[in-house]
Amino acid sequence: MCGLADFDPGVIQVLQIEFIPEAVDDLRSFRKHDQQRIIAVIESQLPYQASEPSRNRKRLRPNELAEWELRVGDFRVFYDVDEAAGVVRIVAIGYKEGNKLFVHGEEYEL
DSSP, rough: OOOGGOTTTTTTTOOOOEEEHHHHHHTSSSSSSHHHHHHHHHHHHHHHHHTOOOSSSSOOOOOOSSSSEEEEEEEEEEEEEEETTTTEEEEEEEEEETEEEETTEEEOOO
């Protein structure tokens, strides 16, 4: 178990989270409960390990939307990481219905 006494602040860069206006609109289109859940997962995972693949985070094949995807249940948070600037930029938040992905209210294919 790792406690605060073991924490070395020089090892982990804390990244700033930014939402582009379209991503804010996407988030507002969901129910309040879902918005809170999405924000909680973003705040717990992306400031510290945004560019580390995990069970819920993966690097996407080249596409026009974003480099990374964070899975939050049926929701998908699409983001880019600028390590040099210390920023995670949320560019879209979509949702899955079966095998279909919807982003900005329209079906989207990655």
